[in-house]
Amino acid sequence: MLLxxxxxxxxxxxxxxxxxxxxxxxxxxxxxxxxxxxxxCCLAAGLLLRPRAxxxxxxxxxxxxxxxxxxxxxxxxxxMRFLLLWFQNGVIxxxxxxxxxxxxxxxxxxxxxxxxxxxxxxGLITKIQQHLPLSLHVSLSAQGQTMLSALxxxxxxxxxxxxxxxxxxxxxxxxxxxxxxxxxxxxxxTKIWVTxxxxxxxxxxxxxxxxxxxxxxxxxxxxxxxxxxxLSARPLLTxxxxxxxxxxxxxxxxxxxxxxxxxxxxxxxxxxxxxxDWWEEYIYLRSRGPIMVNSNYYxxxxxxxxxxxxxxxxxxxxxxxxxxxxxxxxxxxxxPSRVPGTxxxxxxxxxxxxxxxxxxxxxxxxxxxxxQDSEFIAVYHRGRYFRLxxxxxxxxxxxxxxxxxxxxILEDQSxxxxxxxxxxxxxxxxxxx
Numbered sequence: 001m002l003l004x005x006x007x008x009x010x011x012x013x014x015x016x017x018x019x020x021x022x023x024x025x026x027x028x029x030x031x032x033x034x035x036x037x038x039x040x041c042c043l044a045a046g047l048l049l050r051p052r053a054x055x056x057x058x059x060x061x062x063x064x065x066x067x068x069x070x071x072x073x074x075x076x077x078x079x080m081r082f083l084l085l086w087f088q089n090g091v092i093x094x095x096x097x098x099x100x101x102x103x104x105x106x107x108x109x110x111x112x113x114x115x116x117x118x119x120x121x122x123g124l125i126t127k128i129q130q131h132l133p134l135s136l137h138v139s140l141s142a143q144g145q146t147m148l149s150a151l152x153x154x155x156x157x158x159x160x161x162x163x164x165x166x167x168x169x170x171x172x173x174x175x176x177x178x179x180x181x182x183x184x185x186x187x188x189x190t191k192i193w194v195t196x197x198x199x200x201x202x203x204x205x206x207x208x209x210x211x212x213x214x215x216x217x218x219x220x221x222x223x224x225x226x227x228x229x230x231l232s233a234r235p236l237l238t239x240x241x242x243x244x245x246x247x248x249x250x251x252x253x254x255x256x257x258x259x260x261x262x263x264x265x266x267x268x269x270x271x272x273x274x275x276x277d278w279w280e281e282y283i284y285l286r287s288r289g290p291i292m293v294n295s296n297y298y299x300x301x302x303x304x305x306x307x308x309x310x311x312x313x314x315x316x317x318x319x320x321x322x323x324x325x326x327x328x329x330x331x332x333x334x335x336p337s338r339v340p341g342t343x344x345x346x347x348x349x350x351x352x353x354x355x356x357x358x359x360x361x362x363x364x365x366x367x368x369x370x371x372q373d374s375e376f377i378a379v380y381h382r383g384r385y386f387r388l389x390x391x392x393x394x395x396x397x398x399x400x401x402x403x404x405x406x407x408x409i410l411e412d413q414s415x416x417x418x419x420x421x422x423x424x425x426x427x428x429x430x431x432x433x
Contacts, residue, residue, distance in 0.1 A: 085331060089206055089331070089332050092206055092209070093206055093208055093209050093211075093212075093332075095162050096166075096203070096205060096206075096209040096210075096212075096213070097165050097166065097169055097200050097201060097203060097209075097213070098158075098161065098162045098165055099203060102158065102161075103154075103155065103158045106154050106157055106158045106161070107150075107151060107154040107155075107158075110150055110153065110154045110157070111147075111150060111154075114146075114150060121150075121153050124153055125146070125149045125150050125153050126149070128149040128152050128153055129145050129146060129148075129149040132145060132148070132149065136148070165200060166212060166213050168196075168200060169197075169200045169201070169213040170213050170214070170215050172193060172196055172197045172200065173197075173213065173214060173215050173344065173345075174215040175193050177189065177190060178190045178193070178194075178342075194343065197343055197344075198343055201343060201345070205335070205336055205345075206332040206333075206336075207329065207332040207333070207334045207335070207336060207348050207351060208332055208336075208348050208351075208352075209336065210336055210345040210347075210348070211347070211348065211349070214272065214345070214347055216268055216271070216272050216273070216274075217268065217272065217273045217274060217275065218268070219261070219264045219265050219268050219274065222253055222257050222258065222261045223253065226249045226250075226252070226253050226257070229249065230242075230245065230246060230249055233245060280368075281365065285359075285365045285366040285367070285368070286364065286365045286366075287431075288430050288431045289430065289431070290427060290428055290429055290430065290431075291359070291427050291431075292424075292427045292428050293428075299318070299322065300318075301314055301317060301318040301321070302314075310403075311406075311410065312403045312404075312406040312407040312410060313399075313403050315402070315403070315406045316399040316400065316401075316402035316403035316406055317399050319377065319390065319399075319402050320396070320397075320398070320399040320402060323390060323396055324396075326354075326355045327396070329351050329354060329355065330373075334351070336348055352370075353368065353370050355374075356370060356371040356372065356373065356374050357369065357370045357371075361431050366431065375389055375390065375391045376388055376389045376390060376391075377390055379406070379409055380424075381409050381410065381412075382416070383416035383420060383421030383422075384412070384414065384415075384416050384420060384421075385420065385423075386409050386412075388402070388405050388406075388409075390402060
């Protein structure tokens with residue numbers, strides 16, 4: 001069965017209606033479904049629905065859009081292919097900007113030099129051989145021990161070269177002088193920098209290949225931060241107020257500011273972005289404002305072109321396109337985003353939680369929950385919620401198959417259960433728990 005009604009039962013409507021009354025919203029906010037199109041696929045503003053789950057009687061908006069189901073695909077072959085792809089991408093990302101095949105090149109080069117009676121390790125292979133476990137000394141011949149030691153040395157040398165290349169790439173990406181040069185007048189330093197950057201990033205990268213090579217967010221000098229603050233506050237203050245603010249800024253810079261600056265520099269040593277986790281926790285998740293108008297996003301298939309006037313067909317194409325894009329994100333087949341017109345990569349961390357992520361409300365702070373995969377989406381139509389399965393035996397349904405399921409929803413004449421139609425009003429007010 002590919003289509004299910006996901007609605008609150010009449011016995012579950014009590015807590016919902018009590019919450020609606022507690023919000024005390026205006027009438028137009030209590031019936032947001034009347035303001036929406038007849039059909040809304042909740043890919044960008046869906047509801048995480050699990051019927052008869054007491055903790056989820058009041059669902060929250062899904063940030064990324066695809067609802068979650070924890071059931072396996074049902075085929076061992078699909079799971080094996082998924083694990084193999086995950087392992088393969090992990091290896092390719094882990095050795096970038098080198099390649100996995102470069103390990104074989106290093107091993108062959110070391111063995112070739114040893115065959116020519118030369119020791120490229122300067123005695124390290126012999127020391128590795130001396131520290132091999134006793135069981136290997138018994139089971140392997142002298143030549144086998146030498147080969148194993150050479151293999152271990154080659155692997156260590158290969159890993160060292162990868163770290164060196166990654167460090168060089170990070171240094172190159174830390175160069176910012178190109179931003180301040182005039183258009184059409186490129187300095188020789190920038191030309192050399194572009195050439196080296198192209199050489200180190202010549203291999204076809206995956207979506208997250210550059211993540212470990214991106215430079216950390218630098219901590220600005222506190223003196224510059226204070227001066228910029230005073231410059232921005234000057235038009236808003238009187239002469240007396242600005243003089244008072246200047247004294248307070250000087251006190252902050254000489255006392256508490258220096259201590260906080262040391263903490264930031266210490267965190268910047270191990271955190272790629274010293275402010276992102278704080279922003280997510282204290283600005284985003286602890287915000288008590290309504291999600292519907294502040295954080296939600298939506299997508300459209302076409303803006304000025306109408307390939308078909310059949311509503312179900314357009315919905316089927318849109319759903320399929322989003323799921324195909326999600327597949328590319330999961331397989332890391334998308335090219336990394338770059339600064340337009342340059343070879344400089346941008347951070348791709350925002351793609352990690354684009355799908356399969358929900359924001360669960362709490363009393364003081366919300367919690368982001370992320371799942372690795374999902375098999376269905378939530379569809380909202382005339383105050384009713386449907387769970388539409390988009391996979392069958394590990395296969396993504398075709399646009400035509402999804403269109404038929406959407407058409408069944410459009411033709412369904414059932415009425416919303418008590419409280420179901422006004423469920424979305426909970427996202428129009430302040431955060432609830």
